[in-house]
Amino acid sequence: MTTLREELRDVHPGRQGLGVGLAIGVTVPGLLLRFLHPELPHPEEALILGSAIVGAAFLLSWAAEVAQLDISAGLAIAALAFIAVLPEYAVDMVFAWKGGDAVQAYGAACHPPGAAGEDACSLALANMTGANRLLIGIGWSLVVLIAYLRSRRRLGERISDVRLERAHAVEVSFLALATVYSLTLPLKRTITLVDAAILVGIFAAYTWRISRAPAEEPHLVGPARLIGTFRTGRRRAAVVGMFLFSAAVIVACAEPFADSLVQTGRQLGISEFLLVQWLAPLASEAPELLVAGRYAWRLNTNAGLGTLVSSKVNQWTLLVGTLPIVFALASSGVSGLPIDAHQREEILLTAAQSFFGLAVLATLSISIREALMLFTLFWAQFVIGAVVPESAGGVERIVVSAAYLGLGSFLFLRQAPLIGPLLRDGFRTSYAALNASDADPADGATRR
Numbered sequence: 315m316t317t318l319r320e321e322l323r324d325v326h327p328g329r330q331g332l333g334v335g336l337a338i339g340v341t342v343p344g345l346l347l348r349f350l351h352p353e354l355p356h357p358e359e360a361l362i363l364g365s366a367i368v369g370a371a372f373l374l375s376w377a378a379e380v381a382q383l384d385i386s387a388g389l390a391i392a393a394l395a396f397i398a399v400l401p402e403y404a405v406d407m408v409f410a411w412k413g414g415d416a417v418q419a420y421g422a423a424c425h426p427p428g429a430a431g432e433d434a435c436s437l438a439l440a441n442m443t444g445a446n447r448l449l450i451g452i453g454w455s456l457v458v459l460i461a462y463l464r465s466r467r468r469l470g471e472r473i474s475d476v477r478l479e480r481a482h483a484v485e486v487s488f489l490a491l492a493t494v495y496s497l498t499l500p501l502k503r504t505i506t507l508v509d510a511a512i513l514v515g516i517f518a519a520y521t522w523r524i525s526r527a528p529a530e531e532p533h534l535v536g537p538a539r540l541i542g543t544f545r546t547g548r549r550r551a552a553v554v555g556m557f558l559f560s561a562a563v564i565v566a567c568a569e570p571f572a573d574s575l576v577q578t579g580r581q582l583g584i585s586e587f588l589l590v591q592w593l594a595p596l597a598s599e600a601p602e603l604l605v606a607g608r609y610a611w612r613l614n615t616n617a618g619l620g621t622l623v624s625s626k627v628n629q630w631t632l633l634v635g636t637l638p639i640v641f642a643l644a645s646s647g648v649s650g651l652p653i654d655a656h657q658r659e660e661i662l663l664t665a666a667q668s669f670f671g672l673a674v675l676a677t678l679s680i681s682i683r684e685a686l687m688l689f690t691l692f693w694a695q696f697v698i699g700a701v702v703p704e705s706a707g708g709v710e711r712i713v714v715s716a717a718y719l720g721l722g723s724f725l726f727l728r729q730a731p732l733i734g735p736l737l738r739d740g741f742r743t744s745y746a747a748l749n750a751s752d753a754d755p756a757d758g759a760t761r762r
Contacts, residue, residue, distance in 0.1 A: 330540035334376070337537075340369035341563045348566045356577040363571035364597045370563035371401040375601040377556035379538040384550055400561065401598035402445050403633060404568035409438035409590070410637045410651065414644025424652060437576070437590045438637055439657045443664040444591035445599060446629050450671045451692025453603055453622040458685035460610035461618075475681040476615040478623070480739060481527070481748040485623045486675050487740020488520040492630040493668045500662035504650025505638045513635030520627055527745045533617050535608050591660075623675070630668060659711040663695065666718035673725035676732050691717060 344366020346352075347359065354362075412434035413424040424433035432440070458476045465473040478486075495512060499505060534542045541552050575594060579586030602625060609618030641651040653661065670691070674684045691714060698710035726733070739748060 325540050325543055327540055330537045333537045334373070334540075337369040337372040337376075338559075341366040341373075341559075344369075344567045345563060348570055356574050356581050359574035360571065360578045360593075363567045363574055364593070366563055366567045367401050367405075367571060368597050368600050370560040370567075371598055372601045372604075373556045374400060374560040374564075375605060376536065376538040376541065377553045377560065379532055379534055379605075380541045380549065381553050381557075382532040383542060384546075384553070401564050401568075402441075402595060402629070403636070404564045405572055405594050405598060406438055406441045406445075406633060406637065407640050408569045408572045409434045409441060410640040411644040413438055413651065414641040414646075417641075417645040417649070418647070432576075432585075432587045432590075435641070435652050436587065436654060436657055437572075438641075438651070439653065439660065440587050440591040441594055442629075442633055442637065443657075443660045445595035445633070446626070446664050447667055447692065448592075448595050448599060448603075449622055449626050449629065450667055451688055453599075453606060453625075454619065454671065454680060455685040455689040455692075456603065457606050457610040457615060457618040457622065458680050458682060459689070460607055461613055461615045462682050462685075464611055464613060475679045475684075476610075476619055477679040478620055478675070479616050479749075480678065481745060482616075482620050482623060482678060483736050483739035483743075483748065484520075484523055484527075485620070485627050485740075486672065486678065487737050488516060488523070489623065489627050489630065489668070489675075490672055490737070490740075491516050492627065493665065493672050496630060496634070496661070496665040496668060499653075499665065500658045502650075502653060502658075504652055505634070506650035507638055507642060507648060509650070510635045510638045513631045514639075517628065517631035517635065520631065523741070528749070533609070533614060535605065535612070619680070626668070626671075656708060659708045659715075663711045663715045663718075666715040666722070667691070670718040670722035670725075673722040673729070676726065676729045676736060678736070687721070 344363045347354070347362050416424045416434055424435035461476055462472055465471065492513065495509075495516070499509065502509075541549060544552060572590070572594070575589045576586045578584070579589045602621070606618040606622050609615065609621070638651045642648055671688065674680055674688070680688075694717070695710050695714045698713060702710055
């Protein structure tokens with residue numbers, strides 16, 4: 315295993331510095347648009363503002379990686395867990411706040427009476443469900459498939475699966491808690507403050523648990539590797555500057571980006587629900603998916619898949635849990651975030667996918683066949699939806715949800731003896747014991 319000092323020798327200042335420059339450069343048009351308010355078509359606005367958020371997300375990602383050199387393990391986990399998904403949170407919070415504002419102004423409805431299109435509450439849930447499903451359907455499977463294709467060239471043979479280290483039982487166990495609870499949400503008409511307290515509580519417990527992990531040298535790649543070579547004072551200044559600049563860009567651009575997406579859908583006759591559900595999360599999560607893909611390309615699959623599993627825990631607890639809190643603050647009340655019939659189906663599909671993904675990870679591994687199943691089932695909703703008439707009322711979501719739940723139940727039954735030890739590792743076993751079992755060098759490249 316290479317040390318951080320050895321990794322930092324492999325820097326390319328020109329190429330990696332260009333990456334930072336490009337990320338900053340794409341934020342400038344978005345900031346100018348935000349503060350100068352030129353008249354532009356809505357699709358162009360969405361593209362410019364979305365690009366600014368993507369650029370800021372990349373800067374945040376690099377700064378978060380480098381910050382691990384200077385922050386204690388517990389503080390790093392608590393702070394960076396939120397920072398890594400700040401772009402996603404910012405867009406989702408905009409819709410939740412708008413929904414609360416509308417309820418305060420117009421009563422029970424999440425938009426003005428007679429207004430066309432989707433209401434803000436539905437769009438908040440659309441962004442949340444899309445982000446969660448992208449992480450598993452695209453992210454998890456992407457890591458496995460890249461490693462599978464890359465391993466023949468690097469190792470001389472194809473790997474059969476990607477394995478997580480035993481310490482990742484912590485993330486999988488807390489994801490199990492959140493997933494079991496999430497299966498109750500489609501049965502409700504609102505996501506309440508009680509739901510928020512439970513989900514945020516799971517996240518707090520998860521944060522406390524992983525704060526007990528020993529500090530580790532981070533695996534720096536890309537521009538983060540270059541910044542990691544700076545002298546301590548310069549490095550810290552660069553990290554703080556990137557954090558502050560990125561956060562300012564995201565806060566400035568999140569609301570106009572959300573508005574421009576909605577207006578683009580209406581102008582072009584495209585469902586604004588679909589744009590918010592898929593385009594916005596894809597933009598905000600692009601850096602995370604790219605970093606995980608780069609880890610997989612280097613066959614550091616434990617880091618690549620582990621990062622995405624941790625993000626899934628964050629989004630399935632903290633993101634979902636904060637939506638009703640923001641909604642309540644904006645509406646000046648304690649009523650829950652409304653869920654209509656369509657959204658209940660979307661939440662069911664998202665929870666069912668999480669259930670199946672959890673069943674796959676019960677072995678702390680994902681095989682090539684399982685990765686292909688995750689990828690195929692993710693796209694199945696769109697394929698079935700294209701051939702089923704709209705009058706069928708979302709039958710594709712029910713069909714795919716049933717497939718996820720059926721396959722997940724089969725896997726859990728087959729792997730039942732593994733569940734108890736997995737949960738014991740996740741909730742009780744010390745990190746010293748967990749890490750000791752991961753020191754076996756016979757595990758091969760997929761363990762690195």
